[in-house]
Amino acid sequence: MVATESTIQTVKDIERYKYGFETDIESDRAPKGLSEDIVRFISAKKEEPEWMLEWRLKAYRHWLTMEEPQWASLHYPPIDYQDSYYYAAPKRREDGPKSLDEVDPELLATYEKLGIPLKEQEALAGVAVDAVFDSVSVATTYKKKLNDLGVIFCSISEAIREHPELVQKYLGSVVPQADNFFSCLNSAVFTDGSFVYIPKGLRCPMELSTYFRINEKNTGQFERTLIIADEGAYVSYLEGCTAPQRDENQLHAAVVELVTLDDAEIKYSTVQNWYPGDENGKGGIYNFVTKRAACRGRNSKVMWTQVETGSAITWKYPSCILQGDGSVGEFYSVAITNNRQQADTGTKMIHLGKNTRSKIISKGISAGRSEQTYRGQVRIAAKASGARNFTQCDSLLIGDQCGAHTVPYIESRNPSARTEHEATASRISDDQLFYCMQRGLSAEEAVGLIVNGFCKEVLQTLPMEFAVEAQKLVNISLEGSVG
């Protein structure tokens, strides 16, 4: 059988989402649906100050006037926003865990199953983890050590209570409430997420990491992450996500805001592996995420790296607003879609400052009957003299029933700016497959090897311990995509 034929035939066999288990744990939930009362309920549960409640209500009222965006190349039935729970928390003692020893062992076991040991003594050396289970953050490791350095790494709920001045100054300053439909919804109902502040001049000595897990049925997850790197600071931040395997679709609408001041740098890496649905497109996470960085300071830098393998639907454009002169934005992306997955993803690089630079490397791999779109915008403002952008978009197709689309927008208002765009689309050739198999590799191994080669440039930008995971994930995501 010709390899491409067998590819298509066996693509349907994939059903190996190894994170698809469910944790049986009692939970505390808000009533189903969305209303001002629910927003108040969430705020009360979080013991938030009045200003936060007002902020949420303002967002909620504005959201009611908005409409879901339709411009992405995504097809899904209308989402009923009243048919979801907006708050779910593992039940615990009234006062909450003071230390990891008080965290429900059932929860720790869940994270261990996911390969995320939360017990500090077992944790990966040099990686501090904040774990978010459904709507709440359950544990943050290495807290004390980080505190001593002046780093604030905690759940956003805690930050709202403990560091209101920082939260009030930066929350919504990169992604305004009314920015888009999903960010506005998030602003009203976000339940938890991580907060990071790196003080002036500090190079954070360990990787910071957040692990998101949706466990509850019919729950939406709306997390909010805010990271601030003060002048001359540096931090590398990792984000991982999984969810149980369920027949119904679950909504995930997160907002991530990054701020870098003069000479600061944030490296933000995501390995997104939400449940993608089964081979017929049943179930899976709807992932509508707004991620944006403001490079406010001179010579500041933000580097986004994402490995997107999960979700039934992905709508995500991690972007950089390059305000500070000489600031740098980089976006490295690997997106893999299989079966019926749909992904519309890319980035925006908005050049406002002089001599700002951006680089976009996007690698899309489509298999099965999946559809993938790279959507990117490079905008160079009139004042951004000397701005430069380089964009490279490569698509790799496996089989002949998937689609890959590239939609770049480039807008330059400054004559001294330079933009470059390169794009390729290719297929794993039968010759490559046969060559590998003639050397003894199985078809799956061969595809894994070829695909890993294809996205190597991006995987290399991940922190080491993540890169190995990501490589394995690439193989798992494409299991069954050839026969």
Next chain:
Amino acid sequence: MALIEIQNLHASVDGKEILKGVDLVIEPGTVHALMGPNGTGKSTLSNIISGRPGYQVTEGRILLNGEDIADMEPDQRANAGIFLAFQYPVEIPGVASSTFLKAAINAKRRFQGLGEIDAMEFLKLVKGKAKELGIRDDMLKRPVNVGFSGGEKKRADILQMALLQPQFAILDETDSGLDIDALRVVSEGVNSLRTADRSFLVITHYQRLLSYIVPDVVHVFAGGKIVRSGGPELAEELEAKGYADYVSAA
């Protein structure tokens, strides 16, 4: 028992018959040369033996150590000991040659029930063999065949052969595009692998290669089958007279 036995093999591509009754017996430890004009099906034969998709075997069979290989996938055939040195080695961007070699060695080890090769052992093994073939270390870091010269590609293929130690190797016009120095290195590499139980099928247009890799048996291939067989002297005769007689006969 013969290592390879091909019995009355007929095969076609898209309904067009290319092989029209090939009979060939290869004993262990022998080198067979297959010579003939272009477009007569020599490469088709090597592709079918190694299991490349896209060909239909309509009649006959191929036995490896007495067993019919019809139902074996290309990787199973490879692990069972069949190696094809490609006429046009394929490029795999982004995959370092050393990564590829390691994957191939481990695939074979898995097949043999062994664990993965130790990283140090692998390096030592590869560097040793690479040196013998005049392959520089930096070539091992470069992506598989990407930007390799013709000679480098062929040498890289022979390196794979040296590492995988197949029972039966087919060299499909390995000499094409090689200058005289590369030809010598490649030939020496092949000769060093000649053992009492390993056999080769060397496909070539020219007698040139056969003065380096001296065959035990020479076959003339024309019109989709073997039309004449003889000793090494047959190759010299072909060099002198060309294939005209066979082309008109076929």
